[in-house]
Amino acid sequence: MNDIDYAVTVSNVYKNYGDVEALMDLSLDFPRGQLTSLLGPSGCGKTTLLKIIAGLLPADRGEVTVNGQPVTGPGSDRAFVFQDFALLPWASVLRNVAFGLELRGVAKSEREAIAEKYIGDVGLTGFENSYPHELSGGMRQRVGLARALSVDAQVLLMDEPFSAVDEQTRRKFQEDLLNLVKNESKTFIFVTHSIEEAVYVSDQVAILLPRPSRVSEIIKPEGFRHKDANSIRRDPEYLDIVDRIWASLRTYVE
Amino acid sequence: MVVMRYRSLLLKFLSAIIVFGSWEIAGRVPVSFAFPTFIESMAAFWVLLVEGTMFVAYAETLRPLVVGVLISAVLGIGIGMAIGLSRKFDWFVSPIFIVMQTAPLAALIPLLVMVYGIGLTSKVFVVCIMAMPVIVLNTSGAVRNTPESMIEMGQAFLGTKWDVIVKIILPAASPIIFAGLRLGVSAGFIGAILAELKITPTGVGDIITYSRSIADYPSMYAAIFSIILLAVIFLNILERIENFLFKGTRQGYATE
Numbered sequence: 001m002n003d004i005d006y007a008v009t010v011s012n013v014y015k016n017y018g019d020v021e022a023l024m025d026l027s028l029d030f031p032r033g034q035l036t037s038l039l040g041p042s043g044c045g046k047t048t049l050l051k052i053i054a055g056l057l058p059a060d061r062g063e064v065t066v067n068g069q070p071v072t073g074p075g076s077d078r079a080f081v082f083q084d085f086a087l088l089p090w091a092s093v094l095r096n097v098a099f100g101l102e103l104r105g106v107a108k109s110e111r112e113a114i115a116e117k118y119i120g121d122v123g124l125t126g127f128e129n130s131y132p133h134e135l136s137g138g139m140r141q142r143v144g145l146a147r148a149l150s151v152d153a154q155v156l157l158m159d160e161p162f163s164a165v166d167e168q169t170r171r172k173f174q175e176d177l178l179n180l181v182k183n184e185s186k187t188f189i190f191v192t193h194s195i196e197e198a199v200y201v202s203d204q205v206a207i208l209l210p211r212p213s214r215v216s217e218i219i220k221p222e223g224f225r226h227k228d229a230n231s232i233r234r235d236p237e238y239l240d241i242v243d244r245i246w247a248s249l250r251t252y253v254e
Numbered sequence: 255m256v257v258m259r260y261r262s263l264l265l266k267f268l269s270a271i272i273v274f275g276s277w278e279i280a281g282r283v284p285v286s287f288a289f290p291t292f293i294e295s296m297a298a299f300w301v302l303l304v305e306g307t308m309f310v311a312y313a314e315t316l317r318p319l320v321v322g323v324l325i326s327a328v329l330g331i332g333i334g335m336a337i338g339l340s341r342k343f344d345w346f347v348s349p350i351f352i353v354m355q356t357a358p359l360a361a362l363i364p365l366l367v368m369v370y371g372i373g374l375t376s377k378v379f380v381v382c383i384m385a386m387p388v389i390v391l392n393t394s395g396a397v398r399n400t401p402e403s404m405i406e407m408g409q410a411f412l413g414t415k416w417d418v419i420v421k422i423i424l425p426a427a428s429p430i431i432f433a434g435l436r437l438g439v440s441a442g443f444i445g446a447i448l449a450e451l452k453i454t455p456t457g458v459g460d461i462i463t464y465s466r467s468i469a470d471y472p473s474m475y476a477a478i479f480s481i482i483l484l485a486v487i488f489l490n491i492l493e494r495i496e497n498f499l500f501k502g503t504r505q506g507y508a509t510e
Contacts, residue, residue: 056406074410086407090425090500100411103421151411 007032007155007187008053013062015048022048024212026062034203035181035188039195039245041252045213046191047159053189054080054157066155076104079153083160085140087132093119094128096143100151111150118146138169155187162197170197175229177201195245199238207245209252219245290472295479298472307461308480315457318374319446322381323439330386330438331431334393338427339419344394355387359445363452377449384445385438392434396427425500432496436489443485 008030015023022045030036038046051057053064055074064071066078079100087096094115095102101111119128122142132140141161148156162170174197181188181201192198198205205219224235232238274292281291290298302308333351337344362383363376370376400423408418450459458477465474 051406054410056410074412076412078410080407080410082403082407084401084403086401086403088404088422088425090428103408103411103413103417147411 004029005032006030007067008189009063009065010049010053011063011065013049013052013059013064015045015052015057015060021212023052023059024214026214028206028215028218030187030189031204032187033185035177035190035201037190037192037198037202037205038208039192039198039205040208040213041193041210041249044208044210044252046193046208049208049213050157050159050189050191053155054078056080076151077153078155078157079148079151081141081144081148081156081158081161083164085132085137085144085164087140087143089132092129092131093124093135093143096132097146097150100147104151114150115146118150119143121149122146136169137165138173141165141173149184153186155189158188158190160191160193163192163194174200178229195242195249196233199241199245200232205245207249209249217248288469288471290475294472295475298470299476299479302461302473302476302480311457311461311477312480312484313457315446315450315459318377318381318449319443321374322378322445323385323442325378326382326385326389326438326442327435330389330434331393334390334431334434335397335419335424335427337390337394338397339423348391348394351387351390354383355391359383359448360452363449367453372454376453377446380449380453381442381445384448385442387438388441389431389434389438392437393427393431396430396434397423399430400426428496428500432492436492439488439492440485443481443488447481 006029010026010028010030013023013026014021026045026049028049038049040046048057052059053066053071055071055078066075069075069077088099091099094112097119098106098111098115101114106114116128119125122145124139124142124146127135127139132143135143141164145161148158162173165173177188177190178201181203190198190201199219199221202221203225205221206215207217207219208214209216219241221237221241223237224232227235277295278292281289281294299308302311333347337347359380363380366376366379370379404422404426405418408422413421447459447462450456451463455463458481461477462474465471465477
């Protein structure tokens with residue numbers, strides 16, 4: 001039971017915003033090298049939990065550890081991908097991707113070389129000197145992803161990263177994410193409110209319910225993980241799980 | 255076509271012709287004998303230039319102007335950033351600038367003269383009182399409105415507080431800071447002339463006062479014109495500086 005290696009552990013975490021209890025006694029563990037989704041309706045605290053893991057928000061009570069070390073703030077072992085991309089509009093794609101390294105004091109030629117590699121990995125070769133306003137939404141998020149990858153953190157935290165792009169781009173991103181998880185040995189924590197997306201990309205789905213936020217269920221899709229990207233969406237087990245989740249969540253949608 | 259490439263320059267030229275043409279016409283219609291035509295004013299301008307009076311006058315006026323504008327810009331942006339970053343500082347300091355902006359200058363000047371005399375100090379003060387409030391208030395507003403996720407991104411990627419301020423907040427705020435600078439610097443120019451009209455007549459203000467007192471209205475308007483010309487040139491330089499520093503942010507207009 002306990003020989004699974006957990007990269008991130010969350011134990012009995014509480015978080016209040018004034019009078020509102022965002023998280024109450026929440027505990028959850030994230031296996032190393034896998035993608036865990038935090039799925040739930042709006043207001044269930046999933047983004048709050050993600051930011052606490054990232055060290056951007058402090059928990060009021062409880063403990064979060066990453067690789068066994070307690071979280072006291074942002075760290076080099078975690079990287080964040082933002083829902084609204086959070087790019088610097090006045091900087092080129094190259095500078096944006098290298099920004100994480102720039103803040104860590106890496107020398108210019110070195111960080112640009114690293115950035116160029118990841119710009120190629122996300123499929124943006126040729127756009128190194130473009131500015132964010134010249135790119136489409138999907139391309140901007142790929143810049144954000146390249147930035148998070150280039151700091152080589154072991155834990156990648158993604159806050160609804162595909163919700164601000166169009167549906168077709170979103171599907172492509174989900175397929176690309178499957179490949180990314182397979183090829184990189186990182187731990188991914190993925191926040192989404194799309195049931196299909198969660199079941200499609202995840203090794204395990206943690207369903208969070210709101211007010212107060214708690215983990216209601218953890219689902220591990222087994223059968224279709226090995227299938228290729230196109231067949232997953234028609235797999236019977238995939239469709240079953242999606243329906244099951246919707247049935248239990250729909251009562252919580254206002 | 256050649257026209258399209260130089261469109262912006264041609265439009266500026268055209269609007270100048272319209273304004274000066276209207277001035278000329280207005281001068282000929284007998285609105286008042288004190289209102290000279292454009293051509294008369296330009297003739298007086300030429301005379302002032304050639305005789306060297308204009309240069310001597312500007313040597314005098316530029317002193318409080320440049321000193322005041324520099325102080326206003328540097329201090330204004332610095333204080334504005336401090337206000338935007340600290341609630342306590344905002345509480346203490348903002349009211350000073352709100353009052354500075356709204357209080358009638360004509361009432362403050364006698365007070366200034368009483369304390370600081372009629373020399374350079376008072377004139378620099380007048381320029382600052384005119385220029386600083388809008389620079390400070392624009393800067394503080396822009397700093398406060400920095401997108402939250404950009405700041406979080408800086409923190410998430412291990413930026414220090416200083417990094418976040420210099421690499422994220424300051425560039426993000428710069429379009430509005432520069433807008434504040436444009437307004438502030440224009441107001442500073444007005445302040446420099448006002449100081450010369452109200453405190454002691456020196457420099458360009460003296461040309462205006464003296465010309466009016468001997469009913470040489472073309473010279474008076476020539477002096478006013480020269481100040482406006484200088485302000486326009488200076489604002490253009492400011493625009494070029496902004497374009498040079500922040501090439502990427504120039505996104506054009508919202509409808510493009």
